[in-house]
Amino acid sequence: MTVSEAKRLKALEDENAKLKRLLAEPPLMQSYVLERLDGRKGPEWLDGQTLEQAVKATQMLGIVMSFGTSIILGAIDQDGWDLADRSGWQWTSAGKAGLHSAFDTLHVSAMDRGQGGQNYATVFGQLHRWLLKPGNRSDHGPIKRLLRNYILRNMDVCVGRELLGARITRRHKYSIQCWRWKPAPIARRCARSL
Numbered sequence: 001m002t003v004s005e006a007k008r009l010k011a012l013e014d015e016n017a018k019l020k021r022l023l024a025e026p027p028l029m030q031s032y033v034l035e036r037l038d039g040r041k042g043p044e045w046l047d048g049q050t051l052e053q054a055v056k057a058t059q060m061l062g063i064v065m066s067f068g069t070s071i072i073l074g075a076i077d078q079d080g081w082d083l084a085d086r087s088g089w090q091w092t093s094a095g096k097a098g099l100h101s102a103f104d105t106l107h108v109s110a111m112d113r114g115q116g117g118q119n120y121a122t123v124f125g126q127l128h129r130w131l132l133k134p135g136n137r138s139d140h141g142p143i144k145r146l147l148r149n150y151i152l153r154n155m156d157v158c159v160g161r162e163l164l165g166a167r168i169t170r171r172h173k174y175s176i177q178c179w180r181w182k183p184a185p186i187a188r189r190c191a192r193s194l
Contacts, residue, residue, distance in 0.1 A: 027082055027085040027086045027089065028085075028086070028089045028093070029055065029058050029059075029085040029086070029088070029089045030085065032046065032054075032093075033051065033055060036051060036054075037051075042093075043094070043095060044095060045092065045093075045094075045095035045096060045098075045099075045142070046058070046092055046093065048142065049141040049142055050141065053139070053140065053141030053142075053143075054092070056130075056140070056141075057088075057092055057140070057141055057142075057143040058084075058085060058088035058089055058092045059081065059084050059085060059088055060084075060088070060126065060127050060130045060143075061087075061088040061091055061092060061099070061127060061143070062083070062084030062085055062086065062087035062089070062091075063076065063080075063084045063088075063126055063127070064106060064124065064125050064126055064127045065084075065087045065088065065091065065102060065105070065106075066080075066083050066084055066087040067080065067084075068125070069106065069110070069122065069123065069124060069125020069126060069127070070125055070126075071125070071126060073126060092143075096146060099143065099146050100146070100150060103124070103146075103147065103150045103154075106123055106125075106127075107123050107154060107155075110122060110123040120151050120155055120157075120163075123155075124147065127147070128147070128164075131143070131144045131147060131164055132164065132165075144164055144165070147164065148163055148164040148165075148166065151164075152168070
């Protein structure tokens with residue numbers, strides 16, 4: 001074995017040991033849940049909602065940040081959910097600023113991929129789909145309102161369209177696609193989309 005090969009092997013062994021240590025440590029989200037159940041305080045934004053809302057918001061944001069917006073949730077194994085907890089924690093534990101930063105990251109990433117920065121179902125993927133469906137809960141928590149407000153401030157949403165459970169009554173951002181003077185077929189298409 002050459003010196004160069006030995007150095008590469010040593011570097012791989014060191015990296016492997018580092019990953020094993022990281023995986024042996026419980027995700028910060030797990031520690032937060034245990035501490036919260038013991039009555040201790042954690043990050044303010046997470047503490048301001050139910051434990052279920054805090055955990056699910058962290059997981060769902062972590063899923064799209066780790067695996068992309070088009071990931072199929074059934075394809076994620078336990079290690080993937082652990083990774084989602086770790087990834088989501090860095091954003092949700094930072095509160096509103098962290099969430100806005102995550103939304104910006106997803107928005108820019110969609111534009112970089114050429115998937116259009118105005119299609120919020122594509123930009124936010126599984127996170128958006130999760131917030132659309134109430135499932136067995138009636139309230140997803142403050143993440144839904146934060147994403148809705150982010151979309152309104154940063155993306156073109158036509159008046160009359162429903163966005164995450166509420167009708168849009170006032171435009172915040174404009175594009176040529178939804179101006180009032182446009183021909184009727186384009187207006188109908190805009191009103192029908194998402």
